[in-house]
Amino acid sequence: MKPARLIMTLFTAVTLSVPLASTASAAPETDGHHHTLRWAAPKGFHIGSAVAGGGHHEEQPYPDPFTSDRPYRRVLAAEFSSVSPENQMKWEYIHPERNRYNFGTADAIVRFAKQNRQVVRGHTLLWHSQNPEWLEQGKFTADELRAILREHIKTVVGRYAGRIQQWDVANEIFTDSGALRTTENIWIRELGPGIVADAFRWAHQADPKAKLFFNDYNVESVNAKSDAYYALIKDLRAAGVPVHGFSAQGHLSLDYGFPDDLERNLKRFASLGLETAMTEVDVRMTLPASGVPTEAQLRQQADYYQRMLTACLNVRTCRSFTIWGFTDKYSWVPVFFQGQGAATVMWNDYTRKPAYHALRSTLAGRR
Ligand code: XIL
Numbered sequence: 541m542k543p544a545r546l547i548m549t550l551f552t553a554v555t556l557s558v559p560l561a562s563t564a565s566a567a568p569e570t571d572g573h574h575h576t577l578r579w580a581a582p583k584g585f586h587i588g589s590a591v592a593g594g595g596h597h598e599e600q601p602y603p604d605p606f607t608s609d610r611p612y613r614r615v616l617a618a619e620f621s622s623v624s625p626e627n628q629m630k631w632e633y634i635h636p637e638r639n640r641y642n643f644g645t646a647d648a649i650v651r652f653a654k655q656n657r658q659v660v661r662g663h664t665l666l667w668h669s670q671n672p673e674w675l676e677q678g679k680f681t682a683d684e685l686r687a688i689l690r691e692h693i694k695t696v697v698g699r700y701a702g703r704i705q706q707w708d709v710a711n712e713i714f715t716d717s718g719a720l721r722t723t724e725n726i727w728i729r730e731l732g733p734g735i736v737a738d739a740f741r742w743a744h745q746a747d748p749k750a751k752l753f754f755n756d757y758n759v760e761s762v763n764a765k766s767d768a769y770y771a772l773i774k775d776l777r778a779a780g781v782p783v784h785g786f787s788a789q790g791h792l793s794l795d796y797g798f799p800d801d802l803e804r805n806l807k808r809f810a811s812l813g814l815e816t817a818m819t820e821v822d823v824r825m826t827l828p829a830s831g832v833p834t835e836a837q838l839r840q841q842a843d844y845y846q847r848m849l850t851a852c853l854n855v856r857t858c859r860s861f862t863i864w865g866f867t868d869k870y871s872w873v874p875v876f877f878q879g880q881g882a883a884t885v886m887w888n889d890y891t892r893k894p895a896y897h898a899l900r901s902t903l904a905g906r907r
Contacts, residue, residue, distance in 0.1 A: 576618050577620065580901075585861070586659055587620055587622065587862075587899075588620050588622030588661065588861065589616060589622075589623060589864075590625075590626040590864045591606050591616065591623050591624065592606055593626060593627060593645060595630075595670070595872065597627075599875075602870075605870050606645070607645065611890060615890050616866070621658055622860060622862060624819065624820075625660075626864070629646050629662055629664070629696065630663070631670060637672070637674055641696075660703060661706045661817075662696075662700065662707040662708065663707075663819075666689070666713070666725075667711040667712060668712065668713075675688070682731055685726070685730050686731055689727060689738075693746060697743045698746040701747035701750070702749060705750065706787075706815070708819065710736055710755070711755050712755070714765050718765050719768075720768075737779070737781045740781050741781065752784045752785065754769055754783065755820075756787075756788070757790075757791050759788045759789075760790060760792070762805045766805055770808065773809070786809040787817040787860075788805075788817075790819070790822070790848050791820055791821075791864065792823045792844050792848070793823070793877075793880070794823065794825040794841060795825070795826055802848065803854050810855050816852070816857050817859070817861070818861045818862065819860070820863075820864040821845065821848055821862065822865065822873060823883055826879055826880055832882075833882045838893055839894060841895050844895075845885065845899055865884050866884055867886040868881065868883070868884050868886065868887055869887075869888040871883050871884050
């Protein structure tokens with residue numbers, strides 16, 4: 541069983557028994573475009589969301605959100621100027637068999653983005669997780685594996701060339717202690733660390749306009765992991781490898797303090813000549829027995845969101861801020877973190893939390 545599935549099996553019972561925190565009112569608040577996040581944002585600053593679908597959603601008692609939930613699509617179009625496929629461009633979705641790609645939903649997301657004047661963040665090409673069985677279990681030689689990765693990157697990046705603003709080329713390649721994931725990550729394990737540079741080169745050849753990123757969690761602060769990225773990216777750029785950006789996912793929890801040095805950390809990457817971004821922002825919390833967050837929790841959550849956004853706005857090269865889903869209805873958090881939830885900026889019925897208003901007023905303050 542894949543780790544993600546295992547975790548899901550363990551937590552599903554818990555998830556389903558948690559009361560759905562929600563408020564009474566019904567219709568999504570798309571009350572005129574000038575009350576939205578994208579309208580409030582300063583020119584050239586992209587405010588994004590993950591597009592829910594695939595992954596944990598497949599184990600939940602609802603149909604695929606992006607393709608089936610019309611109010612969801614309405615809010616997604618109205619509020620955001622950037623979208624990121626939450627799972628639909630990951631290997632296990634887009635390349636389910638060795639000789640078969642499945643571009644359907646990814647194509648639909650890219651089309652949706654164009655129709656709604658949104659940019660797209662591609663996610664992701666080289667990762668240790670959510671890889672298809674044929675790849676992880678296949679007995680390939682090093683040469684074969686290298687050819688498989690090259691072909692995948694050329695095919696996927698090439699297909700959307702000119703339509704992806706930023707690609708998370710490499711995702712989560714370091715552990716929290718700053719060591720390369722040499723056992724979990726099939727590419728690094730089988731082909732050595734040099735494959736990471738090749739992935740960036742191939743992606744750049746396939747789409748010279750896309751900005752190519754390293755992306756990870758627990759890199760909001762200056763710490764062993766972000767230091768490892770700093771050193772690696774410096775080396776790669778000195779060697780002429782087309783690395784253009786560094787992004788922090790921003791999965792925070794109220795159970796931990798806010799990473800006060802986020803701005804300083806992003807700035808040191810900006811000083812390397814890199815673009816920076818916040819790519820998967822959410823703020824989870826341990827829920828009270830009622831399943832409904834307290835007023836104090838909601839206030840503190842709004843504060844965390846606002847501080848992440850402010851840090852990004854204060855960094856010259858940070859022009860993209862993406863939340864990992866906008867409604868608790870579809871959040872990955874209760875599925876992956878036992879007892880936690882309410883991590884997004886809207887309730888299940890799309891009514892807005894204090895965190896939403898904090899983001900919007902912070903954006904509006906910078907117009
Ligand atoms: C998560 C998705 O939200 C879930 O639907 C899926 O089941 C597992 O992956 N870091 C990442 C994202 O880079 O791709 C992960 O997304 C969350 C952590």
